[in-house]
Amino acid sequence: MTMLHPQRWLSSLIMFLLSSFMLKSDGSNHIVGDSSGWELYTNYTNWTQGREFHVGDVLVFNYNRDQHNVMQVNSTAYVDCGRDNYISLFNKGNDSIVISVGSI
Structure with a gap:
């Protein structure tokens, strides 16, 4: 089984989950990557397993702003895996x- 490049994991999660700008919501909070936060080596496909994402849910991204976005x-x-x-x-x-x- 081939592994995706870390940058592809990041793009994958973004396309799968993001579809909006920051707004007020009454949905569930999902801390992306749990305690590891948003970083290169987390398997976000595994992280999404068993989770349900709905309109109104909030994705919380915690990361070192000097290294990630x-x-x-x-x-x-x-x-294209473009930035x-x-x-x-x-x-x-x-x-x-x-x-x-x-989405999706």
């Missing part, structure tokens, strides 16, 4: 993003 990308940027044509860039180190529309 979170990008919302379109499908073309995802397929130039992002929709939104989050870089505070503790970003909360509400899922506002269903």
